[in-house]
Amino acid sequence: MAADGVAPETVLRLLHEAGSPGTMAVMGGRFFGGVIGGSLPVTVAAHWLADAWDQNACLYEISPVSAYLEEVVLGWLIRLFRLPANSGGALVTGTQMADVTALAAARHALLRTLGWDVESEGLFGAPPISVIVGDEVHATMLKALALLGFGRARVHRVPVDNQGRMLPARIPKVDGPVVICAQLGNVNSGACDPLRDICDVAKPIGAWVHVDGAFGLWAAVAPKRRHLVLGLEQADSWATDGHKWLNTPQDCGIAIVRDKEALRQAMAITAAYYGPLSKREPMQWCPDSSRRARAVELWAALRTLGRSGIAAQVERTCRHASTFAEGLREAGHEILNEVVLNQVLVSFGSDEQTERVIARVQQDGTCWCGGTVWKGRKAMRISVSSWATTEDDVEKSIRAMGKAYEETCPAHRHDTF
Numbered sequence: 001m002a003a004d005g006v007a008p009e010t011v012l013r014l015l016h017e018a019g020s021p022g023t024m025a026v027m028g029g030r031f032f033g034g035v036i037g038g039s040l041p042v043t044v045a046a047h048w049l050a051d052a053w054d055q056n057a058c059l060y061e062i063s064p065v066s067a068y069l070e071e072v073v074l075g076w077l078i079r080l081f082r083l084p085a086n087s088g089g090a091l092v093t094g095t096q097m098a099d100v101t102a103l104a105a106a107r108h109a110l111l112r113t114l115g116w117d118v119e120s121e122g123l124f125g126a127p128p129i130s131v132i133v134g135d136e137v138h139a140t141m142l143k144a145l146a147l148l149g150f151g152r153a154r155v156h157r158v159p160v161d162n163q164g165r166m167l168p169a170r171i172p173k174v175d176g177p178v179v180i181c182a183q184l185g186n187v188n189s190g191a192c193d194p195l196r197d198i199c200d201v202a203k204p205i206g207a208w209v210h211v212d213g214a215f216g217l218w219a220a221v222a223p224k225r226r227h228l229v230l231g232l233e234q235a236d237s238w239a240t241d242g243h244k245w246l247n248t249p250q251d252c253g254i255a256i257v258r259d260k261e262a263l264r265q266a267m268a269i270t271a272a273y274y275g276p277l278s279k280r281e282p283m284q285w286c287p288d289s290s291r292r293a294r295a296v297e298l299w300a301a302l303r304t305l306g307r308s309g310i311a312a313q314v315e316r317t318c319r320h321a322s323t324f325a326e327g328l329r330e331a332g333h334e335i336l337n338e339v340v341l342n343q344v345l346v347s348f349g350s351d352e353q354t355e356r357v358i359a360r361v362q363q364d365g366t367c368w369c370g371g372t373v374w375k376g377r378k379a380m381r382i383s384v385s386s387w388a389t390t391e392d393d394v395e396k397s398i399r400a401m402g403k404a405y406e407e408t409c410p411a412h413r414h415d416t417f
């Protein structure tokens with residue numbers, strides 16, 4: 001750390017010269033590594049505008065525009081996903097924190113029914129809550145549960161089918177209050193848990209059903225994919241984000257809770273200067289106090305795309321995923337998952353061969369894909385989630401993958417030379 005500063009222009013030049021080469025080209029159309037998505041240009045501009053305003057989106061009085069837009073976008077999202085109209089919500093950093101937020105509401109509601117005020121009394125000595133997850137639960141959900149005192153290892157893990165979907169018939173019968181965490185959009189296969197069947201098991205036992213729909217929830221908007229999320233409106237809380245499939249900049253999580261009052265009670269904070277509660281005060285609904293105005297870019301994305309634009313973005317990226325699967329299959333490679341959404345898992349033969357192809361694809365730089373392990377086998381994972389990806393990008397990338405295979409597959413080299 002230097003004792004004296006330098007001119008802002010110098011600082012920016014240093015950042016650009018030293019920093020830009022160290023970035024991943026997520027904004028291009030050929031980044032397929034994980035469901036990260038690009039950012040729609042309008043959302044980047046909206047983010048800049050919000051930064052220039054430097055609003056603290058904690059209270060209505062402190063930033064009317066932030067508080068107002070937050071209310072507007074939450075209302076729009078509830079309608080967009082066709083969730084119960086009176087649900088409450090919060091904007092947070094990502095889906096993981098949206099899980100934390102929604103599950104804090106679940107914890108509040110379930111324990112309140114048993115006469116336990118968890119925000120006042122804490123969890124020590126509280127009646128135990130059982131938590132049920134699918135065996136393919138996302139790691140961030142386990143972290144969310146850990147943060148709330150539910151314990152990672154305390155959860156009941158339900159077996160899944162060959163696509164990673166929870167098997168509702170295998171949900172254990174447990175006594176006392178229960179939270180069931182379902183998942184829409186397996187981060188490897190893209191598969192969605194059968195929500196309707198899960199809710200059929202959950203409702204008679206009074207379980208709270210929470211949905212981790214980081215990207216899968218957006219399937220609800222595309223008519224051809226909506227069948228994957230049937231039963232959505234029967235759940236009790238939902239977590240998703242704008243930074244993946246909607247294509248806003250990072251740091252844009254969304255929690256929605258049917259029992260609005262439970263969310264409000266779980267997040268309540270009191271101080272003379274935090275009232276009056278005649279308006280929706282953002283900080284009374286989320287874990288944060290001072291916070292940025294992420295509703296601004298969310299509003300910009302939703303207003304620019306509209307319902308039809310979002311549906312088209314989801315459908316187009318899913319179609320690109322199918323093109324990848326068809327092209328790679330035609331070239332003789334094995335697709336390991338049913339391509340129902342935007343995820344493709346491909347094996348190039350042995351685990352070692354697949355690893356070599358992934359390394360060569362990354363080195364070549366035409367596109368970027370990472371690796372994963374699916375049902376014990378190494379796979380290259382292709383996630384199509386950017387607005388910028390075109391058919392040409394997909395064709396170019398399939399060719400680059402084919403070339404990477406030819407260059408690294410020993411058997412093929414033997415044939416050729």
Ligand SMILES: *Cc1c(COP(=O)(O)O)cnc(C)c1O
Nearest residue numbers: 094095096138140187212214241
């Ligand atoms: C990405 C993802 C998350 C975590 O979302 P963040 O926004 O990174 O916190 C949770 N669940 C699933 C299924 C995901 O794909």
